Amino acid sequence: MKGNWLLPEQLADILPAEARRIEELRRVMLDLYRTYGYELVAPPLVEYIDSLLSGAGTDLNLRTCKLVDQASGRTLGVRADMTPQVARIDAHLLNRSGVGRFCYCGSVFHARPVGLLDRRELLQLGAEIYGHAGLEADLEILRLVMESMRLANVGTMRLDLSHPGVVGAILATDPGAAAQADEIHRLLSEKNVPALLALAGQGDAPRNETLAALRTLAMLYGTPADVLAEARQTLPPLLGIARALDDLQALVQALPDIDISLDLADVGGYGYYSGVMFSLYAEGWHDALVRGGRYDNIGAAFGRARPATGFSFDLRKVAAGLPPARRSGAISAPWSEDPALALRMQELRRQGEIVIQLLPGHVHDQEEFFFDRELVRQDGAWVLRQL
Structure with a gap:
């Protein structure tokens, strides 16, 4: 029995004062979302793996714990992200023709942590809009993100925007580059320019002009005005790039009171996101506090590829970076x-x-x-x- 009180690595108990603060944050957040018209949904913790991973990409597959259902013999998964479940609810159970706004809060479990300092059990809270393809939905989501963090008394914040359509347009013009899309996206995320240029000597290599565009793209980060101006001048004149830059510019102009930066090489989750992506950083947290964006293809596996945009964050992570909870x-x-x-x-x-x-x-x-x-x-x- 020695050591039977120990927990597995990167799992932790939440003690009384902190648990109370997390619960209070959960309540005020969900009440806020209700004032915007978001309906609360509560999908199950475990479901069939085929449904749980539909349209979610390989990263989520690696983070999902699998087990065999003793009743059916089929493989089950312990959810590592609630968004695919909400997409299933929207596409299959509710099957509405108009706009759907949903929010949720529940535990998710990661088979392996996303980062060295991350826990494997998260209390994921999020909000999503289905059924509207315009930037109006993206703008509402971004405003809701900022209001959520202000409600939690998060201090200095910075919103980072990106768009997978920029690199996607570049790769679509070059079969050699498209064949190495996974590696190119990884190197862009790391801003590893030497390794990008080294792809020129590998098999069916990207063209020199493609590599030049990718090298330029890796350096396009900073203040919105500078990045957008340089991108329009130096990147290839492709329709996909122009549309992506127009979307980013429209959102920046609609949010004048928010500290925003652009990083056109931030292409993590490129197989998942279809439009504007964002990460919210705040003083006191080592990594992004909130992540989200547009993922229009997620419902395709359930028979309805509706436009979709949203965000989520770990409520425990938010609470952990705040000042110690006060006693009552x-x-x-x-x-x-x-x-x-x-x-x-x-x-x-x-x-x-x-x-x-x-x-x-x-x-x-x-x-x-x-x-x-x-x-x-x-x-x-x-x-x-x-x-």
Whole structure:
């Protein structure tokens, strides 16, 4: 039995004060989304692997734990991301013709962590819009992201935008480059220009003009005005590039009060996203706090490839970067079988007060509360006294 209290690597208990703060954040976030018209959905933690991974790419497959269903013999997956499940609900169960707005919050589990400092169990909270292909939906999602983080009292923030359509347009003109798309996207994400140029000597290699465009693309990051101007001047005059740059420019102009940067080589998840991608960074967190973007093809596996855009984040990660949770003031009540005391405690609790009755023979020891008042018997009645 030695060590049976230990948890597996990169899993952790959430203790009382922190658990309360996470729960309070969950409530205010979902209440915020409701004011925007988002409907809450709650898909199951486990489902058939074919459905769980539909349209989600290889990264999600590697992060998903698999097991055999004893009832059917089929392979099940423990969800590592809730977006495919929401896409299934929109496409198959609700089957609406108009715009659908959905939000969710639930645990997800990763077979392997995304980063060295990341946990494997996340409390994923997100919001998604289905059925509208225009930038209006992307803009609503971005505004909701910023409002969510402000509600959580996250401080200095920066929004990074990108668009897979830029590199996609370049690769589409060159069969040699398209054949090495996975490697090219990886090297662009790492901004590994020497390795990109070294592709020239490998088999069915990309053309020299393609490699030149990719080298330029790797350096296109920074303030929106500078990046967009340089991209329009130096990248090939392709329709796909022009459309992607127009989308980015429109969103930047619509969000003048937000600190925005562009990184046209940030192409992680290129097989998943179909339009504008974004990451939100904030002071105090080592990695992106929120990720999202447009993923119009995710519903195709369920028979309806509806336009879709959204975001998600780990609520535990947000809470962990905030100042320590404050303890709440509470009322101390002695142990007594006096019916009048029971009624008084019930009255106070219905008013939203925290009333803790001390059990006989024990000193009350707690992390989440401190006593600032007490109930005492005075002139035949139970009254509050400040401590």
